[in-house]
Amino acid sequence: MKTVSELVFKDKDGKIVVILEHVLNIMLNYRQLTPTSFEAAGVLIGERRGPHLVICDLSVPGIGDIRSRYQVNRKGKHHQKKVVECFYSSNGFQQYVGEWHTHPEDYPSPSFLDKQSWRDNLVADIPMVTIILGRKALWVARKENNKIREMREVSLSE
Structure with a gap:
């Protein structure tokens, strides 16, 4: 992955x-x-700016999570605690x-x-983001209602 200050992804609708x-x-x-590296997982915390999302923070693996080479189950209570801390410290802007x-x-x-997990567990009427981090690239998508739309990385000038 190249060194950048931030990454920008866009879907077909321009979001x-x-x-x-x-x-x-x-x-x-x-x-x-x-x-021997295990899968890692966490939640994304960000701001909604109109139809766009800015990822400002995240939770990371910790106590209670179940991790193996090809699976991860985010069970630790620290993930929810991180969301609550960010919500209050940002006066409700970050969620x-x-x-x-x-x-x-x-x-x-x-x-x-x-895909099955996102359909069953990432339930919301408002857009949500899913990210898979590989060794060389990210896969990013927006989930709106029950549709998962892959996004592509763009430069800031696009």
């Missing part, structure tokens, strides 16, 4: 997701770069906007289990 630099840097620490996890592949794509 944008921005991942701030410090969020990206934290996620990059959890890439599965060795054959839960989705989830992220890793895959042990260079260019990740969602598994059947990922």
Whole structure:
């Protein structure tokens, strides 16, 4: 992955997701770069700016999470605690906007289990974000109602 200050993704409808630099840097620490690396997961915390989302913070793996090479189950109570802390410290501007996890592949794509989990557990009438972090790239999508729409990385000038 190239070094950037932030990443911008756009869907076919022109809706944008921005991942701030410090969020990206934290996620990059959890890439599965060795054959013994376990999957990692957390929640995404951000701001809604009209139809667009800015990812400002995230939770990371911790006590209570169940992790293996090809699966992760975000069970730790620290994920919800992080959402609440960000909500209050931002006067309600930052909120839960989705989830992220890793895959042990260079260019990740969602598994059947990922898609099923998002349909069953990421339920909201407002747009949410899903991110899969691979070794060399990110896969990013917006979930609106029951539709998952993949997004593409764009430059700030697009």
